[in-house]
Amino acid sequence: MLAQPESRSEALRRVLESIETQTARIFLRFRIPVQDAEDILQDSLLAYLTCRTEIANLEAWMLGTLRNRCYLYWRARRRQLWEAVDATVLTELAAESTDDGQNSTVRHDLTNAIGRLPKRCRSILQLRYGLDCDGAEIAERLGYRPSSMRQITNRCIAALTIQLVSRGYGSERVIADETEPAHIR
Amino acid sequence: MRQNQHISASAISSFPSLSHQERVSFFAHAEECPACAATFLETWQLRKSPAPTPRISNFSAVLDRVVRNEAALLREREQAVELQRELLQHPNARQQTLVMNSRRFWTRGLCEALLDTSKNAVYENPNTAVHLAELSQEIATRLDPESYGATLHHDLIARTWLALAEALWASSDLRRADEALSEAERELECGTGDPLEMAKLAYLRGGLRSSQRRFAESITNYDKAIAIYRRMEDRHLQAKGLISKGIALSKAGDPEASIRLQRQALEMVDGQREPRSLLAAHHNLLVDLTAAGRVTEALEQLGRVRALHSKNGEAVNQLRLLWIEGQLLRQQGDREAAEHALLQVKDAFSKLEVPYDWALASLELATLYAEQGRTAEIKQLAVEMIQIFQALEIQRETIAALMLFRQAAEAETATLALIQHIAGFLKRAEHDPALRFSAPE
Numbered sequence: 001m002l003a004q005p006e007s008r009s010e011a012l013r014r015v016l017e018s019i020e021t022q023t024a025r026i027f028l029r030f031r032i033p034v035q036d037a038e039d040i041l042q043d044s045l046l047a048y049l050t051c052r053t054e055i056a057n058l059e060a061w062m063l064g065t066l067r068n069r070c071y072l073y074w075r076a077r078r079r080q081l082w083e084a085v086d087a088t089v090l091t092e093l094a095a096e097s098t099d100d101g102q103n104s105t106v107r108h109d110l111t112n113a114i115g116r117l118p119k120r121c122r123s124i125l126q127l128r129y130g131l132d133c134d135g136a137e138i139a140e141r142l143g144y145r146p147s148s149m150r151q152i153t154n155r156c157i158a159a160l161t162i163q164l165v166s167r168g169y170g171s172e173r174v175i176a177d178e179t180e181p182a183h184i185r
Numbered sequence: 186m187r188q189n190q191h192i193s194a195s196a197i198s199s200f201p202s203l204s205h206q207e208r209v210s211f212f213a214h215a216e217e218c219p220a221c222a223a224t225f226l227e228t229w230q231l232r233k234s235p236a237p238t239p240r241i242s243n244f245s246a247v248l249d250r251v252v253r254n255e256a257a258l259l260r261e262r263e264q265a266v267e268l269q270r271e272l273l274q275h276p277n278a279r280q281q282t283l284v285m286n287s288r289r290f291w292t293r294g295l296c297e298a299l300l301d302t303s304k305n306a307v308y309e310n311p312n313t314a315v316h317l318a319e320l321s322q323e324i325a326t327r328l329d330p331e332s333y334g335a336t337l338h339h340d341l342i343a344r345t346w347l348a349l350a351e352a353l354w355a356s357s358d359l360r361r362a363d364e365a366l367s368e369a370e371r372e373l374e375c376g377t378g379d380p381l382e383m384a385k386l387a388y389l390r391g392g393l394r395s396s397q398r399r400f401a402e403s404i405t406n407y408d409k410a411i412a413i414y415r416r417m418e419d420r421h422l423q424a425k426g427l428i429s430k431g432i433a434l435s436k437a438g439d440p441e442a443s444i445r446l447q448r449q450a451l452e453m454v455d456g457q458r459e460p461r462s463l464l465a466a467h468h469n470l471l472v473d474l475t476a477a478g479r480v481t482e483a484l485e486q487l488g489r490v491r492a493l494h495s496k497n498g499e500a501v502n503q504l505r506l507l508w509i510e511g512q513l514l515r516q517q518g519d520r521e522a523a524e525h526a527l528l529q530v531k532d533a534f535s536k537l538e539v540p541y542d543w544a545l546a547s548l549e550l551a552t553l554y555a556e557q558g559r560t561a562e563i564k565q566l567a568v569e570m571i572q573i574f575q576a577l578e579i580q581r582e583t584i585a586a587l588m589l590f591r592q593a594a595e596a597e598t599a600t601l602a603l604i605q606h607i608a609g610f611l612k613r614a615e616h617d618p619a620l621r622f623s624a625p626e
Contacts, residue, residue: 012248031230033198038247043336045251047377049258050297050337054381056419061380064416068378069336074230076375081229084201088208105213162231165215165222 012045015058022063030070040069082157089160093129113163121156128153192221197228254333261294269298277316284323293333296324296341303348307355308461314352321345336377343372343382350389357615359396366390384413384422392429398613400437404430421462424454428466431473440473447473464493468506475509480516487513504533508546515553524553535573541615544570544587548608551590552601560597567591567599586610586622 016023027037044065048055055061092107114125123142127133133141135149144152192214196203203211215222226232268290272280284290303317322345330338346369353362369386376382391406411426431446447470456463471490474483487510494506511526527550534543547566554562570587586607593599606625614620 012251013244016244016248039334042247042250043334043377045247046254046333046337047340047379049251049255050333050340051379051381056417056421060416060418064380064413065378068380068383070378072374072376072378078229080201084203084208088205088212091205092209109212109216158231162226164212165225166232 015062016041016045019059019062023066026063026066026070030074032070032073036073040066040073044069078158079154081161082154085161085164086153086157089129089157109164113160116163117156117159121159124153124156125160191218192224194224194228197221197225200225200229258293258333261292262297263294265292265294265298268292268295269302272320273302280316280320281323284320284327291324291327293328293341296321296328296345299324300344300348303352307352311352311356315349315356315358318345318349318352322349336375339372340376340379340382343369343376343386346372347382347385347389350393354389354393354396357396359393362389362393366393380413380417381419381422384410384417387413388426388429391426391433395429395433395436398436400433403433407433420453421455421458424450424452424466425459425462427453428462428469431469435469435473435476440476443473444470444477444479460497464490464497464502467493468502471509475512475516478516480513483509483513500533501537501539504530504537508549512549520553520557524550527553540574541611544574544583544611545608548590548604548611551594551599552604555599555601555604560594560599563594563599564591567594580614582620582622583611583614586614589622589624 023041027040032040044062047065048058048062052058089110092110095107114122114129117125120142124138127138127141135153136146138144138153139146139149192211196207196211200208200211211221211225215225223232272283272290272295275283299317299321303314303321306314306317322342325338325342325345328338328341346365350362350365350369353359353365366386366389373379373382373386387406388410391403391410394400394403394406407426407430411423411430414422414426427446427450431443431450434440434446435443447466450466451463451470454462454466467486467490471483471486474480474486490506494502507526508530511523511530514520514523514526527546531543531546531550534540534546547570551563551566554560554566567587567590571584571591574584574587590599590603590607593603603625610620610622614622
């Protein structure tokens with residue numbers, strides 16, 4: 001009797017098993033939630049199926065793709081977060097009246113939180129939220145390259161977010177990553 | 186959100202989607218609630234989670250979904266052969282109309298097929314390659330992102346931008362090629378993270394920067410591409426990166442560095458996989474040895490390159506080889522044979538209507554005449570060049586450079602330095618229409 005050709009799912013399963021430990025290590029290192037990790041793995045396998053003739057070493061390609069994807073995953077997620085915090089702060093500071101006690105407390109907390117940031121961060125956020133300057137204007141006033149302004153502003157918003165949230169969390173140090181205000185020169 | 190109640194993990198995870206008031210309430214709550222603050226910081230990776238992320242256990246479900254998608258993809262690829270044949274039998278404008286209006290052409294398989302056809306046409310017919318890449322783009326942007334997943338959809342659109350950038354670069358439209366690469370980069374940021382596509386982006390950007398004579402950026406991009414190919418353990422693509430980096434270094438005036446890279450590339454290049462790359466490495470090595478004045482080694486290399494070109498059979502490449510032979514003959518002091526070769530090259534480029542190469546070959550001939558004090562022939566060449574460039578309505582700055590050459594030729598003051606200065610300008614001006622000509626001091 002002729003041997004049955006290996007099914008596609010069996011072949012892929014073998015591939016996954018051969019890199020299971022490294023895959024798990026990547027997801028762990030990047031701390032990707034399980035559901036999202038499954039999606040990332042599925043996307044990577046599909047990407048492999050669409051371009052497999054161009055891949056010289058599947059293991060190296062698969063691990064490289066997963067690493068890049070995890071990095072991009074956090075970059076995109078964090079960008080959404082910074083945009084949301086930025087919009088919230090802009091709206092909140094722009095509202096001058098008609099608020100209940102809670103909102104004025106938050107505005108007070110915001111001002112305090114900005115005041116606790118490093119000086120460079122403080123200057124950037126004061127220009128952005130106090131004087132409504134855009135990236136180009138802030139870059140010009142503080143001597144940054146306009147092309148770097150978005151990244152620098154995001155780091156400051158990250159530092160502000162940590163300040164806003166972690167005050168109640170106590171003095172335990174939160175991690176830096178791309179959010180470390182000390183990176184701001 | 187009440188102060189005495191914890192906020193759900195899903196609300197924290199979807200913080201950007203909350204309303205403004207909910208976000209404000211969250212900040213107010215988090216200040217009083219260390220548990221919710223901790224969940225927020227851990228969810229958004231602003232603080233290390235105390236517990237490791239659980240491992241994926243549901244491999245079977247993932248595999249099932251992948252295999253289902255692959256079956257659909259294979260079906261589409263089979264159908265794409267016929268769809269492409271049907272589409273390409275129409276005139277170009279009609280093809281555009283069809284892919285924009287007829288849903289049956291909106292398949293991933295057809296998009297991929299057009300990308301492959303575009304890639305194959307890049308060197309022979311760059312304008313056709315541009316058209317095919319544009320068609321593939323029309324299709325890619327009309328596909329349902331959910332059918333194979335949003336990230337794969339972004340990858341596919343990125344590939345169409347990369348194909349378009351390569352085709353535009355080959356047709357010397359550097360500005361649009363640059364824009365296409367930026368678009369590709371934006372799409373890749375939302376894609377699967379495929380390292381080979383990222384390497385391709387860096388590789389093409391290296392080539393573009395080299396054509397723009399921004400050599401430092403070109404080398405940085407090539408190094409990035411080569412590093413990715415090395416990590417992907419693809420020796421052939423590494424070799425392609427080395428070959429192109431060598432070309433950039435050679436154009437920047439360092440043929441010795443290029444010689445080292447071309448030799449390194451020759452140890453890695455896979456001639457079976459891509460004969461053109463093997464030929465390119467050998468050809469570039471010959472060009473660099475000639476430019477570096479290493480005549481003995483260049484003559485040894487010439488035989489190998491000639492054999493490869495005779496198999497390849499592209500008329501323009503045969504001409505470029507003859508051009509190098511003319512340069513080598515000149516370096517050996519055989520002026521008569523060099524003149525014969527360069528005249529052949531000049532006349533052939535004229536027939537093929539490749540104006541910049543024709544002008545450069547003419548100037549090389551002018552150098553040979555200048556060495557021998559043959560002013561009448563130089564005057565004749567100068568008149569011819571002006572006539573042809575004026576007839577082709579090529580940029581005014583180039584004509585201004587050639588006018589200066591003609592004036593010098595007529596006054597019998599066309600020096601070797603002036604001819605080299607003008608040749609250098611023409612090499613840059615071919616890819617930079619905005620370049621201003623300045624006379625040598």
